[in-house]
Amino acid sequence: MLMDVLTIGDGMITMDPKARGPMRFVNEFQRKVGGAELNFAIGASRLGLKTGWISRLGNDEFGRVIHNFMRGEGVDMSQVEYVEGIPTSVYFKEIMEDGSGRSFYYRNPTPMSVLTPEDIKEEHIKNFKLIHLTGVFLALNPTKHLEIVERIIYYAKKHDVKISMDPNIRLRLWSKDKAREVLTSLLPHVNVLLTGEEEGEILLGTTSVEEMIEQFRGYGIDHVVIKKGADGASVTTAEGTLEMAAFTPRKVVDTVGAGDGFDAGYITGYLKDWSVERSLRFANKVGSMVVSVVGDNEGLPYYEDVLAELGERETIER
């Protein structure tokens, strides 16, 4: 069966604080699941894409929680295995009154560290239309994970599978210099780049967004998407640049996961051959829906919900 999108990355147990404010004062947490690529996979699957995930989980209770959760989301788990001796990754979230916050990771080593390039199978990669990569997986072990990603890209290019990338730079995981070195080496292979302005500055050393876009386009990237949080996003293609304001969310309660959701939304449009305008509107809507729900992926909408929010489908409440 031809699949749509594949992503690779660490799945984590997420501990969501039950109260807002500095984490040192929070005594109760709710156990959820998270991780940039895991969120993307859930988002893509809910938007109707046939989605696969390459990952490794600890052979423990938390690993089972993530496995069952992802199965429930309809993500292909054929390339997810349990690992002995390394616990499933965990992270704790801090959420401040305005919905912003910090992350505290317990993921070194992660079960992903047993993965090798030999685990990547050409027969598997060629089944997909697009591979979505993010900097989080690369940050966990830059040298080794770069080899794995290069293997994926080699097979992808051989079979005309497209590549999308979100730098998702987490400075708690690696330095700016390392992130720049590793991620820019991949840019020539990227078809769709989904980045923030600050990440663009880290990668290219310029604060001018115009210059950034020009440089990214110079790498041969077809769609350069710049995400700007509450200010929306822009997309630059051969046809030019389209800017779009964000939608006003019902309420901003937790901004984590908006970028991952936006990515899933934009890739949905890209794979459906929608116009840039439609893809961007759809992705902006997905992002705005994620920030109005607490949790990294709980707010990720289903395809029909996005259409309803865009006013393209009638909603019946009762």
Ligand SMILES: Nc1ncnc2c1ncn2[C@@H]1O[C@H](COP(=O)(O)OP(=O)(O)O)[C@@H](O)[C@H]1O
């Ligand atoms: N406060 C907000 N209001 C409305 N939309 C938002 C808000 N924050 C994020 N979004 C939407 O989600 C997208 C991604 O958010 P952003 O914070 O830029 O990504 P990242 O999480 O990757 O840093 C934005 O481009 C926008 O469409």
Ligand SMILES: O=C(O)C(=O)C[C@H](O)[C@H](O)COP(=O)(O)O
């Ligand atoms: O995997 C990691 O290391 C993470 O940081 C997990 C985060 O839940 C997402 O990456 C959220 O990312 P945004 O969508 O950019 O808010």
